[in-house]
Amino acid sequence: MRRTFLIATFSDGDRLVKAVETVRSYNFSVYDVYSPYPVHGLDEAMGLRRTRLPWITLLVGAFGTTLALTFQFYTSVLDWPLNVGGKPDNSTLAWVPICFELTVLLGGLSIFFALLVRARLYPGKKEQLAAEGVTNDTFALVLRKKDSAFDMKYARELLEQSGADEVKVREAEL
Amino acid sequence: MSTTAMEFDPRIQEAQVLPPPHWVEGHPSLAQITDDIARPMEGRPGKGWWICFGIACLGLLDLVGMVTWLIAKGIGVWGLNNSVGWAFDITNFVFWIGIGHAGTLISAILLLFRQQWRTSINRSAEAMTIFAVMCAGLFPAIHMGRPWDAFFIFPYFPNQRGPLWVNFRSPLVWDVVAISTYFTISLVFWYLGMVPDLATLRDRAKGGIKKFIFRVLSLGWNGSHRTWARYEITSLVLAGLATPLVLSVHSIVSMDFATSLVPGWHTTIFPPYFVAGAIYSGFGMVLTLLIITRQTMHLERYITMQHLDKMAKVTMFTGMIVSYAYATEFFSAWYGGNLYERYHFINRATGPYAWCFYLMVLCNVITPQMLWPRKIRSSVAALFIVSILVNIGMWFERFVIIVVSLHRAFLPSGWGMFYPTKIDVGVLVGSFGLFFTCFLLFIRFLPMIAMWEIRGVAGHGAYKMALSSDDDEEQKQEEAVIA
Amino acid sequence: MSEHVTYELPSQKRALPVVLIAIGVLVAAYGLYSDPARTWPSLLLNGFYFISLSLSALFFLATQRATNARWSASLRRIPEAFSLALPVAAVLMMLLYFGRQYLFPWTHPGIFASTPSFAGKIRYLQPGWVFARMIFCVVTWIVFALLFRKASLQQDRHPELSLKLHQRLTAYSVLFILTFALTFTAGAFDWLISLEPEWFSTMFAVYVFAGTFVQGIAAVTLAVVLLKERGPLRQHVSEHQIHDLGKLLFAFTVFWAYIWTCQYLLIWYGNIPEEVTFFGKRTNGPWLVLFAINFIVNWLIPFLVLLSKGAKCNHKVLKTICCLILVGRWLDLYLLITPSLWSGPKFGLIEIPIALAYFALLYLLFTYNLARAPLTPLNDPVLAYERLHPHAPGRHMQPELSGVEP
Known part of the structure; x- marks a missing residue:
């Protein structure tokens, strides 16, 4: 099922963590973050519970x-x-x-x-990449447009201010 | 409890600082790291690789020939006899299992101890573990004489040969279980660690068969942090399991000997002593392999002299534990007053195999002491020689333990000598062929350095601090001015 | 950083330990007079407990420096304070000379009459030699403890020399670890194995070492947690360091169990008369209960409890487990020493006061030595770096790997 996402890309892990903190402090829920290595501090920033x-x-x-x-x-x-x-x-x-x-x-x-x-990983699964290079040198912060209440313009502004290299809206299966 | 004013020295601000070490030379960007590591796999291999691969293939060919001959004729083609029923085969088995241990140590124990220097070398060390365990597993199988009946060693159900079961009190059965577990867990750990890198390679591949294979292997990995979080915990749990596992494997191997009553075998220090010896020999092999790959694949930036220095130190330390165990054994034989034990150790040092013993002492006791000067630890050539000596020494250690104990046990009428035949030597050489063929294929087709872990170190570690240290200098000056 | 923290034991808290020591001395004096065969083993047991605790604190320091560990830089003073009890511990151990005929069978003439003449133990256990070795060992340990302390305090006073002293501490550490391997083996043989000269096990020294190291880690952890809770170290020790200590404790209880199992399994399997006597004694009659409790207290409970991350970070749990291990270690030594000398376990009005007196003495010495220097090293180059880079990634306060546990 294709859904609408707002995808911001970063080139630096620290800026990404800050952006996640900012976005969440404005009550947006982070759909997911994509990174080429596990960025420390993201667990806390995203408010992830410890896995069981x-x-x-x-x-x-x-x-x-x-x-x-x-x-x-x-x-x-x-x-x-x-x-x-x-x-x-x-x-x-x-x-x-x-x-x-x-x-x-x-x-x-x-x-x-x-x-x-x-984590729904299995051999041969078709990869769903949030942005080009997330397995190389790009970090992506993804918000999902759940309903019409989602203020796309405001979210975009917030992300741009937190140092995103590029922010775009994409229909995708993530 | 009280808090008092500083009474020692107000110059505390001038204290010298010790920054954490860098493990990646230069300041490569994230994309640069991917490129540096992935490119050698994408181009054509150099001349050096082809030469090594050719030699390794010859060795593998030799192995196939020798083993075929062995199976066709029976194990009489080896130099075994009634006195010495275990010789080269079990020596090789213990030797290869031991080699594997360093890989798990680097990948699991150093992960738990948060040693960042492991990041550049863990992948190849783990691969080494897998291949070494494969080589090791070969020997008990061919030693059975009828390898097609090898499945007898596993308990299976329903048991078609009557309700007999394998003897669970036997250390040989423990061995089977321990080594299959070790192989499985190491393989899982190695593969799981590679998944994010396989995804990187998938995304770099232009298409075709390469992309297809990497897509299948990378399990649809997309770098999601929710997955990363689970992935990291899973790695830690696997590391936590692999750590006692690696101790148990060589302990159990040592119990093949120590549970018996043969002089020189039955001694309680065997389990930790074998583990230390395994790590020592494994680090010798890791040094050999990494020095070769570092030079042939031009990865000096990632496998730095500091890495080699650390590995040399671990080698030296474990070498000294091994020396301690040798000394303890001799001391106990002298102290205890058991006639057979005493004779065994006299025979070790003065009997017909004394030259093996002295070679072992030279390689395992004296050679590690050469690593004290920093000068030797920072010379690639010297380290390479030391690593080869370590390998030789540890092979001879197992030979001394096994053959010298067996050839003169209790009854002088049962004494004998073991002389290796061409087939014995051929199989040993062949096992190196198998090992190096696998390893060379690995560095050619799979990411031999964990790219994602290097990115983590480069993106997070001291390296980033070094980039911003200029700012700190300015800040300090500002503070000084204000003061 | 214009202030530093120190520690002082309130004088009213000194009263109880002093009373305990006084009672212990009186009981020991009475016991030595009325029943020396029962009292001397207590002095050996508690003396060894005492010396192995201070020694393993020194070993802890050495492992940290020799491996260039950064996480423990701010904790250094605590093991240092434990290690400074070594001189007193050494004196207490050397006093055993006067009770040698009650403890060590090799002091009796003719004990080796039926031993083959080529057995090295006849020469190795000549009383003169044994005591010379004991003196050599304890003197070496004391020298290292004092050298460590001297360099450590010098660093406090001389910021300009801190890197040089740091390297000197590393060099001492490496030297100490090497010396320790030999002297500790000698000590384990002379003080413990020689109680039963007919028995030996090559693993024995490693076994005693495993217990000793766990004991040291437990003592250090307990002290760190208490000092953090009560204030002096509140700012200087992070929860991550406590978690790390918990992990170390967990790992080495497992190591102890591993060595225990291997030794027992191999001797059980071999079933050679000269070897099994040792375990035969300890698994018969009333000893068997203690033998089982030993394994449960030193491994099973700490293992199950410390498996989860929550427990390793929980001060209350950690304190309880540390106390349990410290008691378990005493039991472990009790089982190594007394079955060789007594036919059945004894635990009563002589053993308890003496043990309490040694604990009290250790406590007083520890707090005294802790108060004599700043609670955290002042010019440690690792700490200095971290002060300059409070947000540096990879520093020990940084949550990095969160531990392994289901």
């Missing part, structure tokens, strides 16, 4: 530990106990390494895939 993705690692990791522990217990104690080197069937200590590895493996993979799902 790490919780997935914790949960899936804990699941991995449990899985490894129960599986080793099942195979070595319940299903087919076998005396190897006089070690007890239930050698919990010897299972620690595999429990650890499975925790890390599942925890790591889960957050990777959770990120892809949450």
Whole structure:
């Protein structure tokens, strides 16, 4: 679906952060910001909440530990106990390494895939660039015209005053 | 608690300052950074690259031939015998796994410690990890003799060979799990780190197959900050997982030896000592690789002498940990009063493989001490020689641990010697071929320096301060005038 | 920057520690007279706790300087104050000479009668040698602590020399770390392993070091948080630095657990009689409970609690965990020392007052040394740079990486 956006481009990260702060202080909501590297201070400026993705690692990791522990217990104690080197069937200590590895493996993979799902990234997705060069040296601040109450002229003025190199209105899918 | 007036010296304002170091030389603009790093991949490779690649391919060819021969004839073509059942193969395995560790150290641990110097070298170090683990994984597989049955080492369900399971108490099974986990997580970490750069390359590509491939790989990345925020946390979590993982992998490898009772193998310091040794050897390899790429790809601006200096220091430090572990082992053998342990260490230093031991001491104990003078740390040639010596030394360390322990264990009637055959040497050389072929292809086709991270350092770090420091000078003068 | 902060312990707060020390001295005197075999181990345990805390503070300083760390520049005085307790700690440790026959089996003639004659321990544990080594170690540590302090205070007085002194501190740090590796290993062998001369583990010194370092970080963190809350460091320590300390604490409790597990796992796996005796003693009867608690207190609880970023930044949580680790470290040493000497755990009217007295002494020495210098270094070149560039990106106050935690 194509929507209308007001896109301001910058050539400097610090000016971008200032612009975001300004725009938000005038009660515009920032649709998104596009940058060639993660600009520090933007999280606060945009008022982003801390992502909850790490919780997935914790949960899936804990699941991995449990899985490894129960599986080793099942195979070595319940299903087919076998005396190897006089070690007890239930050698919990010897299972620690595999429990650890499975925790890390599942925890790591889960957050990777959770990120892809949450950020809607997938192989072959057609990129939607807010401006040319946002993956190189350009920073873009994007406001969305939600309804007629959006004061396009005022927003444009604000952005131009905060040092944008170019401000333009674009119909796009972002 | 009280706040008192300054009583020491009012000249406090004149205190000397120590600015944070710069990690990018000159003041390249953001576009310049992209250009510098992406251009070598877009043009034709130079003569240097082709020569290296040719040699590496020969090595790879050698590997294919040797392994084919090995599988066709069985592992009798190696010099193994009843006394020494593990030799070059396991030595190579531990050697390559160790090499991989420096990559994770640079990419994960230094990220957690906020060491900005990692930004120029982390990508290639991670790639090195992946390729080194690939080389490492090859050896246990071919050592099985019947590599087509390699899947036996994984527990699978339903188990068609009766309800027997793999022995989860065995460190060899831990190894399998640890190394597959390590490979998977390293690969994910490496790929995820590359996604923004792949997007840059996608947007630079004019069209055609290149654009298509980069589009598929870059997952539709568009630089959204909402994604960046999640992306950074994900990287940190992966780094946080990779850090204990890297410790666990070499610890588990060391347990292949340390859980046994063989003199020279059964000692509790093995896990941290192997980890330190792995980082030491890995940094040796990173130095070798980066010096080569720095010279052949002309990236002196990004891989600066300061980077090499830092790496040399880490090499020196971990080298000393390794030396400490050697000393502890000898001390314990002397202190403890276990006859076999004692004989093993005497045999190490005076037996038929003593020359390997002294070569190891020369490379791992004495060579790192050469890095004390700044002069040596700032000479590319000297560092290159040191890095090669480190690699040699660490290969021999594993050889000494494995072969010297096995060839004279408890019963003198079970003693024997190991002599490598041509196939042994051929497979070792071939594994270098595999490694370097992969690495050279990597620096040719993928961004070998993390462009987005360099942009972050250049756009945010001390570098920007340096640009504005002239203004500061003026400000200071103004303040002085007012005062 | 015309003012600087200092610290002073209000005199009414000195009363309790002084009383505790007095009680401790009396109890120790009575104990040495009536039951020396029970009292000397307490003196060894608390003495080692004391010396390892001051030593690890010095090691903390050294790691910061040797790695050119910038984030901790304003915290330097706190570990410095801990490290200056070293001379007193050394004297307390050397007093053990008078209780040697109650502590160290190698002082008994004929102890090595059944040991093979080629075993190096027969020569290594000659009493004269051991005590000479102990003296050498503590003197080296004291020299380094004093050198550090001297250069650090000189920097306060001589802004024009600050870079030179900064480099000198770095050089001391590197030298200290190298010396520390050797002397600390020797110390761990002489004071702890030699309690059971028939046993040894190559990992042992690393294990003791891991615990020692955690202990130092916990003590420094606790002191920093308290000083920030109560005012003196409010302006000089940022929340980010506290978060960093929390991360360090978290990382090294995990390191301790790693070393603990590896050592235990390998000895359990090998199952060689001469090795397992050590853990055999500690996992039997009433010791087993303490053995389990040790692992829970020193690793499991700190690990689970400090996993989240919120906890690492929360002063209350951080203080609680620091106290827990400081107590856990005491328990860890208790389990290293006393099972070698006693058949069952003892914890009563002799052990408690003596332990409290050592804590009180440490507290007094720390606060005394803290009050003797400005609370933050005055001419540190890193801090000077940051004062000149208050908004410089990449300075330690800057929120950069927010930590790793689910």
